[in-house]
Amino acid sequence: MKPEVDGSVVAACAVVKSFGPTPALRGASVAAGAGEIVAVMGPSGSGKSTLLHCLAGILIPEAGQVWYAGGRVDTLDESARSSLRRDRFGFVFQTGQLVPELTAEENVALPLLLAGTRRAKAIAEAREWFDRLGLDGLEQRRSSELSGGQAQRVAVARGMVAHPAVLFADEPTGSLDSLAGEQVMNLLTDAARAEGTTVILVTHDPRVAAYADREVIVRDGQVISPNRVSP
Amino acid sequence: MSVVPVTLLGLLERQPSHGYDLKRDYDTYFGRGKALPFGQVYATLARLARDGKAAAGEIEPGAGPERKRYAITPRGRAEVEAWLAEPVEPEPHLQTVLFAKVVLALMLGREADTYLDAQRAAHLQRMRELTAIRRNGGVVDALLADHAMFHLEADLRWIDVTNSRLSALAQVVRP
Numbered sequence: 321m322k323p324e325v326d327g328s329v330v331a332a333c334a335v336v337k338s339f340g341p342t343p344a345l346r347g348a349s350v351a352a353g354a355g356e357i358v359a360v361m362g363p364s365g366s367g368k369s370t371l372l373h374c375l376a377g378i379l380i381p382e383a384g385q386v387w388y389a390g391g392r393v394d395t396l397d398e399s400a401r402s403s404l405r406r407d408r409f410g411f412v413f414q415t416g417q418l419v420p421e422l423t424a425e426e427n428v429a430l431p432l433l434l435a436g437t438r439r440a441k442a443i444a445e446a447r448e449w450f451d452r453l454g455l456d457g458l459e460q461r462r463s464s465e466l467s468g469g470q471a472q473r474v475a476v477a478r479g480m481v482a483h484p485a486v487l488f489a490d491e492p493t494g495s496l497d498s499l500a501g502e503q504v505m506n507l508l509t510d511a512a513r514a515e516g517t518t519v520i521l522v523t524h525d526p527r528v529a530a531y532a533d534r535e536v537i538v539r540d541g542q543v544i545s546p547n548r549v550s551p
Numbered sequence: 552m553s554v555v556p557v558t559l560l561g562l563l564e565r566q567p568s569h570g571y572d573l574k575r576d577y578d579t580y581f582g583r584g585k586a587l588p589f590g591q592v593y594a595t596l597a598r599l600a601r602d603g604k605a606a607a608g609e610i611e612p613g614a615g616p617e618r619k620r621y622a623i624t625p626r627g628r629a630e631v632e633a634w635l636a637e638p639v640e641p642e643p644h645l646q647t648v649l650f651a652k653v654v655l656a657l658m659l660g661r662e663a664d665t666y667l668d669a670q671r672a673a674h675l676q677r678m679r680e681l682t683a684i685r686r687n688g689g690v691v692d693a694l695l696a697d698h699a700m701f702h703l704e705a706d707l708r709w710i711d712v713t714n715s716r717l718s719a720l721a722q723v724v725r726p
């Protein structure tokens with residue numbers, strides 16, 4: 321185990337992952353501590369989303385290790401990884417991740433419902449987030465009736481509703497303009513700090529990355545440490 | 552150290568040169584339409600020699616200041632190295648210095664991407680500080696911070712694009 325893994329909540333260690341002949345990760349290592357917000361930056365196609373998916377136990381690396389809370393993730397079977405994702409992790413993706421047939425509050429309640437929470441309790445817990453994220457009055461809207469910024473705030477609420485230990489966010493401000501994106505980031509980071517949630521925040525936007533405690537840069541499937549200066 | 556003296560020193564690191572050659576190379580790679588006056592070249596070289604960063608060779612036949620050949624000293628080399636390794640203070644309007652660092656690093660076969668990574672980290676650190684000001688300060692502070700952020704963002708875009716063009720740029724500036 322690499323030293324940087326010690327004391328971290330989530331970590332990837334020399335992770336290798338290919339898609340057919342395409343190497344997406346070539347020995348990527350990153351670690352985040354409890355309550356830390358880490359931005360993952362880098363050029364398009366460099367492997368940021370693949371790294372996030374490996375950390376979250378969605379993809380299994382061909383080599384290297386993935387750790388969560390001191391235990392290996394990459395060696396778990398699919399059902400164990402699936403419970404880990406459901407019970408400990410939250411997710412916010414770029415756009416179009418809300419279920420269009422459901423209302424906004426049902427979308428937010430979804431992770432609780434999938435975890436077996438009773439419907440009335442799940443909806444009640446979901447509703448608390450509407451006030452918190454400035455979404456009052458939008459509880460019954462379908463996702464097609466929300467603006468992009470509102471939809472992303474609903475997505476943040478859904479990512480946080482089950483009080484995850486780690487929130488994985490891949491371009492959470494997607495195609496929003498700077499003010500709407502800023503509002504999403506303010507709410508996301510406030511909520512994460514209030515709950516002590518660790519956040520892995522994939523973004524190419526330096527304004528979004530500036531909400532993190534620190535950034536790592538992915539280039540050609542590897543994480544380069546930002547402060548290395550040659551002697 | 553300001554850009555012109557350290558750039559001339561860097562050019563000297565490639566090989567000992569006359570003032571005339573230094574001026575020509577400076578104008579080609581760093582002048583960007585603004586030629587360096589001969590007077591400034593010689594005054595700078597004299598100062599570098601006085602400070603022990605460059606050494607003037609024998610006066611060659613023909614005499615006159617342009618007949619002196621200068622070589623870099625170990626102290627001069629250390630100066631170039633230190634300047635390249637140090638990220639520029641992140642504030643608006645640094646394009647000229649950033650540009651000079653990248654070109655000089657490539658010219659001397661140094662790792663320009665290492666420098667760019669250090670600069671990106673310095674810029675992002677400053678953006679984090681400004682983000683905190685925008686969140687916690689009043690609207691006037693926020694507007695001022697915004698202005699600085701947009702400029703830093705422009706620098707960062709330039710850093711990213713330059714990073715992906717380093718090998719093309721190296722081919723142009725390396726002998």
Ligand SMILES: Nc1ncnc2c1ncn2[C@@H]1O[C@H](COP(=O)(O)OP(=O)(O)OP(=O)(O)O)[C@@H](O)[C@H]1O
Nearest residue numbers: 339342343344363364365366367368369370371524
């Ligand atoms: N499901 C997949 N099938 C095949 N190739 C893939 C798949 N997912 C990613 N790749 C490839 O792996 C590499 C890394 O992709 P990844 O999505 O991780 O990049 P990224 O850094 O997130 O890029 P972007 O900023 O554009 O989202 C790319 O070359 C991509 O084409």
Ligand SMILES: [Mg+2]
Nearest residue numbers: 368369370490
């Ligand atoms: Mg991606």
